Amino acid sequence: MTATPTPRVTIRDVAARAGVSKGAVSLAFNHKPGLSEATRDRIFRAARELGWAPNLTARTLAGSRVDVVGLAVCRPARMLGLEPWYMEFVSGVESVLAEHSCSLLLRLVRSMDEELRVQEAWWRGRQVGGSILVDFQAGDPRVGLVEGLGLPVVAVGHPSLTGGLPSVWTDDATAVTEAVRYLAALGHRRIARVGGAAALGHTAIRTAAFDEAAGALELAGAWQVATDFSGDAGARATRSLLTAAVPDRPTAIVYDNDIMAVAGLSVAAEMGLRVPEDVSLLAWDDSQLCRLTHPTLSAMSHDVHGFGAEVARTLFGVITAEGTAGSHPVPTPVLTPRGSTAPPKV
Numbered sequence: 001m002t003a004t005p006t007p008r009v010t011i012r013d014v015a016a017r018a019g020v021s022k023g024a025v026s027l028a029f030n031h032k033p034g035l036s037e038a039t040r041d042r043i044f045r046a047a048r049e050l051g052w053a054p055n056l057t058a059r060t061l062a063g064s065r066v067d068v069v070g071l072a073v074c075r076p077a078r079m080l081g082l083e084p085w086y087m088e089f090v091s092g093v094e095s096v097l098a099e100h101s102c103s104l105l106l107r108l109v110r111s112m113d114e115e116l117r118v119q120e121a122w123w124r125g126r127q128v129g130g131s132i133l134v135d136f137q138a139g140d141p142r143v144g145l146v147e148g149l150g151l152p153v154v155a156v157g158h159p160s161l162t163g164g165l166p167s168v169w170t171d172d173a174t175a176v177t178e179a180v181r182y183l184a185a186l187g188h189r190r191i192a193r194v195g196g197a198a199a200l201g202h203t204a205i206r207t208a209a210f211d212e213a214a215g216a217l218e219l220a221g222a223w224q225v226a227t228d229f230s231g232d233a234g235a236r237a238t239r240s241l242l243t244a245a246v247p248d249r250p251t252a253i254v255y256d257n258d259i260m261a262v263a264g265l266s267v268a269a270e271m272g273l274r275v276p277e278d279v280s281l282l283a284w285d286d287s288q289l290c291r292l293t294h295p296t297l298s299a300m301s302h303d304v305h306g307f308g309a310e311v312a313r314t315l316f317g318v319i320t321a322e323g324t325a326g327s328h329p330v331p332t333p334v335l336t337p338r339g340s341t342a343p344p345k346v
Helices: 009-017 022-029 037-050 056-061 077-082 084-098 110-122 142-149 172-185 201-217 231-242 256-268 290-291 305-319
Strands: 068-073 103-108 128-131 155-156 167-169 190-195 221-226 252-255 280-284 299-301 334-336
Touching: 009 022, 009 037, 022 037, 056 142, 068 084, 077 155, 084 103, 084 256, 084 305, 110 128, 110 142, 128 142, 128 305, 155 305, 167 305, 172 190, 172 201, 172 252, 172 280, 172 299, 172 334, 190 231, 201 221, 221 231, 231 252, 231 256, 252 256, 256 280, 256 290
Parallel strands: 068 103, 068 128, 128 155, 155 167, 190 221, 190 252, 252 280, 280 299
Antiparallel strands: 299 334
């Protein structure tokens, strides 16, 4: 006996489940105004429960294709897989894309020139409805490219770097200042920073803020070392700082990410130094790594998942010309003291 085929779920079924009209379902999935957030959430929930998604071909013909968003990252594949920040950021982006039946097109590139070619090919080939741009540099050439193409984007970076593009950012300068002031308040007068790649705009912002805070506090010593964000580079920088003679050795080190801070903790143990008794360590980008070490790592914490989600929401606003698509910050990273920081030995 031939099995009866399962009836195809339609937009009418979603509307009935959510208690709205078919037009309301269409508004929700095409990101149009006229619905409350509660109604949109109810519609998306009904669609998930029924296993329904809008017909992408029909959406394309209607001129409202927003089913793929691009993200190009200039990082080695192995390093990207190890970096908690990007994993959390992408998960936040994906959480919003899923609500809109949209996919993320992730591409790892080896240079800025390669990214410029990729972004242009994506847009001219109608492969994406918009892009998320990360890791801005001073005089970034992507600004002119996307403006010339008319490619909808959101820049993840401070407005001083993004040339008028819609941008979402964290106030890195304020966070760095808070970190240095906290360590100084504990009594540290010799503080070092193990920073990221010098060419990146946010690294330059942090570098300037560190110098300014150290000068304002009249620290006895302040050192900064640029790296590539990797654990190996963080370990080398830490080893170099801690092998100096005591008067020239920092009693506290701030790291630009959690991977390097964990590597620094290992180097301190290797050299027979106790954390925090001999040296205090403070990480950026709080993650599970910081809570699994011994001692646990103090960190500048922020909601990276929420950051990614806000970037994705802003991009949809740019693409659909709805809501507020202008530049705005997300909450500034805040200090989370744990076991790796304490007053220096007298």
